[in-house]
Amino acid sequence: MLREITQGRVADAVIDEAAKTACDLIVMGTHGRRGLGRLALGSDAERVVRGSAVPVLLVRMEAAD
Template identity: 45%
Template sequence: MYTHILISTDGSELAQNGVDHGLSLAKALGSKVTIITATEAFPIPTGVAAWGVTPGDIARYAADCEKATETLLASVKATAEGMGIEARTVHVPDARAAAAILETAQRDGCNLIVMASHGRRGVKRLLLGSQTAEVLANSSIPVLVVR
């Protein structure tokens, strides 16, 4: 049924619930997985604060993101492979998570997306946004949301 599962993570404890569920499902179904994380671009301040940002700041931010995601993805991949699951990792820099998830799922031929959600409603959802809601609204393939 689901032969290629895309599992998203941002390294948080909540996201780990989605990773664990996705890996368990992949193991049960004999599916391969792609594990994805995305990092947003350097937040460029506006006004007077913008004068203090240097190209070096942006380069350090990118390097820090790359190092953190390498560690995160290597850990999840090792867990997957320890379970006997074929796993591939993807880091999409300078991107919003929802867009990266949707594009990767389509490009790689995934037939299920597994991700976690806080399940926020109302004003909190409006203020904090929801990458999960965006994926749900725009995905052409099934999405399993873990809380």
């Protein structure tokens, strides 16, 4: 599904859509940031994991060569 988000947080849109469509699993990519980078930028994937009633599978994106 492709959905344009112009207001609010992406994590909230993902959680809402999963609930509306009765999803069994949410699969999301993550950049794998740690430490200050994650704290400074926030993490939509982390917000989805913490806020979703649906199981979430996070897939770490590999670094480009």
